[in-house]
Amino acid sequence: MFNRFLKRKAAIVENTDPDRIFVENVRSFFNIPTRWARFLCDMAVRQGILRKKYSIECGNEECGRIIKSYDRKSDIPEKIVCRTCELEGYPKFEFETDKLNIVEYYQYIENGK
Numbered sequence: 001m002f003n004r005f006l007k008r009k010a011a012i013v014e015n016t017d018p019d020r021i022f023v024e025n026v027r028s029f030f031n032i033p034t035r036w037a038r039f040l041c042d043m044a045v046r047q048g049i050l051r052k053k054y055s056i057e058c059g060n061e062e063c064g065r066i067i068k069s070y071d072r073k074s075d076i077p078e079k080i081v082c083r084t085c086e087l088e089g090y091p092k093f094e095f096e097t098d099k100l101n102i103v104e105y106y107q108y109i110e111n112g113k
């Protein structure tokens, strides 16, 4: 039982990018409800272990790239331009951010950097 847990833990750590930690990673890691996982992440942010990030996804389905990432929700502008879509010649490349998908995740802060 314990061995299985250790194996699982190693697999999850291996598959988790320290720059992109999702609440779901933490949830499955500790096998706890999402709400608790979110709470743990937010606590880690207050303790300076993790940094919360907000990534804006492009609204063109063919693109779907992360246009830009922000540290604070309040830093997100009202409008954003996807340079990739602009270069690709898509008719729509400027978006209102409140209509876009915002991906929330956490970054591990190494040595308080």
Ligand SMILES: [Zn+2]
Residues within 6 Å of the ligand: 058, 059, 060, 063, 064, 065, 082, 083, 084, 085
């Ligand atoms: Zn785009």
